[in-house]
Amino acid sequence: EVQLLESGGGLVQPGGSLRLSCAASGLTFRSYPMSWVRQAPGKGLEWVSGISTSSDITVYAESVKGRFTISRDNSNNTLYLQMNSLRAEDTAVYYCAKYKGSAMASAYMDVWGKGTTVTVSS
Amino acid sequence: EIVLTQSPATLSLSPGEGATLSCRASQSVSSYLAWYQQNPGQAPRLLIYDASNRATGIPARFSGSGFGTDFTLTISSLEPEDFAVYYCQQRSNWPPTFGGGTKVEIK
Numbered sequence: 375e376v377q378l379l380e381s382g383g384g385l386v387q388p389g390g391s392l393r394l395s396c397a398a399s400g401l402t403f404r405s406y407p408m409s410w411v412r413q414a415p416g417k418g419l420e421w422v423s424g425i426s427t428s429s430d431i432t433v434y435a436e437s438v439k440g441r442f443t444i445s446r447d448n449s450n451n452t453l454y455l456q457m458n459s460l461r462a463e464d465t466a467v468y469y470c471a472k473y474k475g476s477a478m479a480s481a482y483m484d485v486w487g488k489g490t491t492v493t494v495s496s
Numbered sequence: 497e498i499v500l501t502q503s504p505a506t507l508s509l510s511p512g513e514g515a516t517l518s519c520r521a522s523q524s525v526s527s528y529l530a531w532y533q534q535n536p537g538q539a540p541r542l543l544i545y546d547a548s549n550r551a552t553g554i555p556a557r558f559s560g561s562g563f564g565t566d567f568t569l570t571i572s573s574l575e576p577e578d579f580a581v582y583y584c585q586q587r588s589n590w591p592p593t594f595g596g597g598t599k600v601e602i603k
Contacts, residue, residue: 419534419583436591474545
């Protein structure tokens with residue numbers, strides 16, 4: 375069974391940092407682009423960032439560009455999101471998601487983790 | 497950035513009834529549109545991709561149609577587990593964007 379398990383969420387003060395992790399199992403992790411999608415409390419979905427299979431391409435939403443960094447470790451089947459200079463508006467559930475296809479252009483997400491909650495508040 | 501507008505915001509229906517959900521794009525996305533279902537407290541699930549292709553394991557009562565700027569998700573006969581929030585998403589242009597969602601609730 376394909377599984378994605380996020381961790382690393384929590385309460386952080388404005389201006390602080392957090393690093394999210396997503397452990398993948400049951401799939402050939404290195405074969406798929408991956409992404410982070412977030413959902414603010416009571417709101418809709420917002421794509422945050424994506425990374426290619428070999429990490430040569432990383433893309434970000436304008437709202438997080440320059441503050442967040444996506445990375446992956448294919449040897450350990452793990453995806454990361456380093457979040458710096460956090461703001462109250464970054465408060466959300468953060469989902470790790472696998473792209474359906476093998477190319478960055480195939481930006482449909484067909485496997486999702488259960489999410490990890492990030493709260494930015496003083 | 498392409499804006500996706502979903503309507504209606506809420507749809508109140510009874511089990512067994514059919515549902516029609518709409519998604520309109522601010523510019524053409526060709527057929528590069530997907531639909532997701534999200535139940536309370538759960539992660540989204542991919543239902544339809546490329547406007548009309550059902551994802552693996554999705555029941556045949558779910559169907560998608562449309563091209564360009566106007567898309568429809570149809571649920572032929574609502575089962576109890578179908579009462580959820582549905583989102584459309586485009587991958588035609590970067591960044592990928594989602595619609596605001598349609599909640600299908602029990603009448």
